[in-house]
Amino acid sequence: MAQGIRDKVAILGMGCSKFGERWDCGPDDLMVEAYIEAMADAGIEPSQLDAAWFSTHIDEQGTGKGGTPMSIALRLPNIAVTRVENFCASGSEAFRGAVYAVASGAADIAIALGVEKLKDTGYGGLPVANPGTLMPQVMPNGSAPGNFAQLASAYRAKHGVSKDDLKRAIAHVSVKSHANGAKNAKAHLRKPVTIDQVLNAPMIAEPLGLFDCCGVSDGAAAAIVTTPEIARAMGKKNLTMVKAIQLSVSNGYESQYNGWDGSHFHTARIAAGKAYREAGIERPREQISMMEVHDCFSITELVTMEDLFISPEGQGWRDVLDGFYDADGGVPCQIDGGLKCFGHPIGASGLRMLYEMYLQLQGRAGERQLKDPVFGMTHNLGGAPASNVCSVAIIGQEGA
Amino acid sequence: MAPPNHYGMIVFEGGGRIMMDITDVSPGDVDTGLLVKMVFRIKDIDEKRGFVRYFWKAAPDRSAVSAQTAVAAE
Numbered sequence: 306m307a308q309g310i311r312d313k314v315a316i317l318g319m320g321c322s323k324f325g326e327r328w329d330c331g332p333d334d335l336m337v338e339a340y341i342e343a344m345a346d347a348g349i350e351p352s353q354l355d356a357a358w359f360s361t362h363i364d365e366q367g368t369g370k371g372g373t374p375m376s377i378a379l380r381l382p383n384i385a386v387t388r389v390e391n392f393c394a395s396g397s398e399a400f401r402g403a404v405y406a407v408a409s410g411a412a413d414i415a416i417a418l419g420v421e422k423l424k425d426t427g428y429g430g431l432p433v434a435n436p437g438t439l440m441p442q443v444m445p446n447g448s449a450p451g452n453f454a455q456l457a458s459a460y461r462a463k464h465g466v467s468k469d470d471l472k473r474a475i476a477h478v479s480v481k482s483h484a485n486g487a488k489n490a491k492a493h494l495r496k497p498v499t500i501d502q503v504l505n506a507p508m509i510a511e512p513l514g515l516f517d518c519c520g521v522s523d524g525a526a527a528a529i530v531t532t533p534e535i536a537r538a539m540g541k542k543n544l545t546m547v548k549a550i551q552l553s554v555s556n557g558y559e560s561q562y563n564g565w566d567g568s569h570f571h572t573a574r575i576a577a578g579k580a581y582r583e584a585g586i587e588r589p590r591e592q593i594s595m596m597e598v599h600d601c602f603s604i605t606e607l608v609t610m611e612d613l614f615i616s617p618e619g620q621g622w623r624d625v626l627d628g629f630y631d632a633d634g635g636v637p638c639q640i641d642g643g644l645k646c647f648g649h650p651i652g653a654s655g656l657r658m659l660y661e662m663y664l665q666l667q668g669r670a671g672e673r674q675l676k677d678p679v680f681g682m683t684h685n686l687g688g689a690p691a692s693n694v695c696s697v698a699i700i701g702q703e704g705a
Numbered sequence: 706m707a708p709p710n711h712y713g714m715i716v717f718e719g720g721g722r723i724m725m726d727i728t729d730v731s732p733g734d735v736d737t738g739l740l741v742k743m744v745f746r747i748k749d750i751d752e753k754r755g756f757v758r759y760f761w762k763a764a765p766d767r768s769a770v771s772a773q774t775a776v777a778a779e
Contacts, residue, residue, distance in 0.1 A: 442748065443760055445712035445726045452724075455713060462737035511732075560724070563716055691714060691724060 309583040313408040314547040315536040316700065317529045318347025321660040324524035324648030325424075325493040332366040332422040333378035335525035339418060339653075340379050343527040347414075348539065351379075354529075355412035357386040360399035360419035361652035363432055375418055392687025393599065394552070395419060396655025397696035400528055401550050407530050414535070419657075420525035421650035431521060431651075450510035450518050452689035453602040457512050459567030460608060464619040472512050474622035475603035476503040479516045479645055481631050482600065486642025488672045493522045493648030517603040522648030526656035528663075533703070545666045548680065548699040549583035551576040560691040572695035573612035573684065580697040581614070586680065590615050593636055593699075594678035595665060597658035599686035600643040609684055610638070613697070632673070640665065640673050655685035655696060662700050679705045711735050715763045728762040742766040 320342030322335045330338075344351070359375035366374040372386025389398040399417035406412040426432050431449060445451075461471055480500050486492040498516060506514035536544055553572035559565040577589075586592045593615065600606035610621040615636055616629070624630065630638035641647045641661035644654060662681030664670040680701040687694045711727040713735065727735055728746055741763035748760040 442758055443723075443725075445724055446710060447712055447724070451710065451712065458713075458737045560714075561722060563720055563722055567714055 310404060310408055310550055311548050311583055311585065312533070312546050314404045314530050315533045315541070315544045315703075316547070316659075316663055317349070317414065317531045317536055317539075317541065318343045318345070319526070319528050319656075319660045319663045320344070320346060321491060321526040321653075321657055322524050323491045324522040324650060324657070327422070327424065327523035330422075330523065332361075332364070332374065332420050332525070335422065335523060335650075336375060336378040336418060336420050339420070339525040339527040340416075343416070343529050347529040349414060349529070351382050353414050354381065354384055354416055356384055356403070356406050356415045357381060358399035358402035358415070358417045359386050359388045360390060360395035360417070360655070361388070361421055362390045362392060362395045363651055364422055366420065366422070379418075390652070391552075391694045391696075393601065393649070393651050394655055394685040394687035394694050394696045395652045396526065396657065397550070397552070397683065397685040397698060398655070399652075400656060400659060400698065401552065401696070403528065403530050404547050404550060407532055414529060414531045416527060416529045417656060418525065418527040419650075419653035419655065421521075421652045422523045423521040423650060424523050429520065448510065449689070450513050450602065452691070453605055454510040454513050455567060456569075456608055456690050457604045460569075460604070463566055463568045466622055468512065471622060472504065473500070474625045475512070475517055475607055476500050477625050478600065478603040478606050478630075479503050482639045482643045482645040483516075485632055485640050485673065486646025489642050489647060492642040492646050493520070493524075494642070494646040513602055513604065519601050519644040519649050522650045524648055524650035524653050524657070526653040526660050528656055528659055543667065544703040545663050545700055546703050548585075548701045548705075549580040550696070550698045551579040551583065552694060552696045553579070554694045555688065555692045557692075565691075567690065569608050569618075570612045570686070570690060570693065570695060572693055573609060573686070573697070574614075576695045576697040577613045577684075580682075580699055584680070584699045584701070586699070589613065590636065593680050593682050595640055595662065595675055596636060596638045596682045596684065597641065597643065597661055598638060598684040599654075600639055600645050601649070601686070603645075605686070606638070606643070613682070613684060632675075637675055640670070640675065655683065658683035658685060659698065659700065666700065666702060713763075715741060726762045727764070729764040734765065740766045
C-alpha cells in the first residue's frame with residue numbers, strides 16, 4: 306500500500322451554513338455563509354487560497370458544470386476551482402482533492418466547499434435523476450427508499466433477525482439521531498421523536514417508514530486545509546490532522562454476479578479496511594471516538610456499523626438497541642443529528658460530517674461536546690447498495 | 706405506475722442477477738427467497754409517442770418445488 310495521507314495535512318478552518326428550508330437564500334448565499342465562517346476560523350485572507358474544490362451534485366447552481374458558481378459567489382482571486390461530483394459522496398471528494406493538493410505541495414492552502422439547494426424543486430425527496438435513454442427500458446421504476454429497503458430483507462434473511470426486532474432496531478437509530486439533532490442549532494430537524502412515533506409512521510418502502518428516511522435540505526459546508534508546518538507557523542495549536550481518506554467504488558460485482566448477499570456494503574468494508582490501515586488503527590471499536598455515517602436510511606446506518614468493523618457481523622442491531630451508538634454510548638454516532646436531522650444537501654454532506662468531527666476534536670461542539678475525542682470517522686456513501694461509491698475519512702488529534 | 710411497487714434483485718440459476726420489477730404479487734407476498742419465473746409484460750406506455758414498451762418481469766413461480774436454485778435477493 307502507498308505511504309498514505311496520514312498526518313500530512315491539517316484542517317485550518319471549517320464552516321457550515323444552517324441546513325434546512327432556506328427559502329430566503331440561493332446557493333450563493335449558502336456558499337458565502339459557510340465560506341465566511343471557514344475563513345474566519347482559519348484566520349486567512351482570500352489571497353492566501355491557492356486552489357479550490359467545489360462539490361455539487363443535483364443542481365447546476367446557475368452557471369453549469371464547472372468551477373464558476375463557487376468562484377463567482379465567493380469572488381475567489383481567479384484561482385483554480387475544480388468542480389467534482391460523486392453522487393451523495395461529492396462533499397468528501399472535494400475534501401479529498403483539497404487534501405491531496407496540499408499533500409503534494411502543489412498548494413499551501415486549499416479549500417473544499419460543497420453546496421446544494423434542493424428545497425425549491427417542489428418535491429420532498431431527491432429530484433428524479435436522468436437515467437439516460439436506454440436504462441428506463443430495463444430498470445425497475447424504483448426509488449432510493451426502495452433500493453435501501455432491500456438491505457433490511459437481506460439482513461433479516463442472513464442473520465435470522467425477526468421483522469419486529471429489526472424494525473425496532475432501525476427505529477432506535479432514528480430516535481437517537483432526533484435526540485442529537487435537537488441540540489444542534491444548525492440542524493434542519495430539531496424535534497425529538499419517540500419510538501412509537503417512528504414505529505407507527507406511514508410506510509415509505511417496507512420496512513422503512515417516514516422516520517427511517519432522511520430528507521433533503523438546502524445547505525453548504527467548507528473546509529480549509531494546509532500543512533501542519535504552515536498551521537503551526539500561523540500560531541495554530543491543537544491541530545486537527547487528516548489521518549485517512551479512502552474511496553471504494555462498485556465495479557458490478559454486487560449488481561451482476563451472485564457473490565454478494567445484499568445485506569451489507571461491499572465497498573464500505575474495503576474503504577474502511579484501507580482507512581484503518583492508512584490511519585494506523587487496529588482496534589476500531591476501541592479506538593474510534595465518534596462517527597458521522599451516511600444515514601440516508603436507518604437501515605443503512607445499522608448495517609454500516611458492521612461494515613466499518615465497529616459491531617461484529619450480525620450483531621449491529623443488538624449494539625444499536627443497547628445504545629452503543631447513542632450520545633452516551635461506546636462510539637457516539639450522528640452526534641450532530643446526521644443526515645436524518647442535520648439534513649442532506651447532497652454536495653455538502655461529506656463536508657458537514659467532517660465539520661462535526663472537527664468541532665468535537667477542537668472542543669467546540671457546545672452542548673454536544675463529547676469527552677476527549679481522539680479519532681473521528683466519516684462515512685459518506687453515494688448510490689445504492691448494489692452500486693455505489695463509498696468514502697471513509699478519519700481525522701484526529703495531532704500525535705494520535 | 707401506482708404504488709405499491711414491487712422490485713428486487715433477481716438471482717438466476719447458473720449465475721447472473723438483475724434488479725427488476727416483480728409482478729402478479731400483492732403487498733406482503735414478496736420476501737427474500739421467493740421463487741420466481743420470467744414473464745414478458747408491459748413495462749411502460751409512452752403517452753407522448755403512443756407506443757408500448759415491453760420487458761421481462763419476475764412473477765412468483767407457484768409451480769416451483771423445493772430446490773431453491775433461483776431466489777429473490779438471496
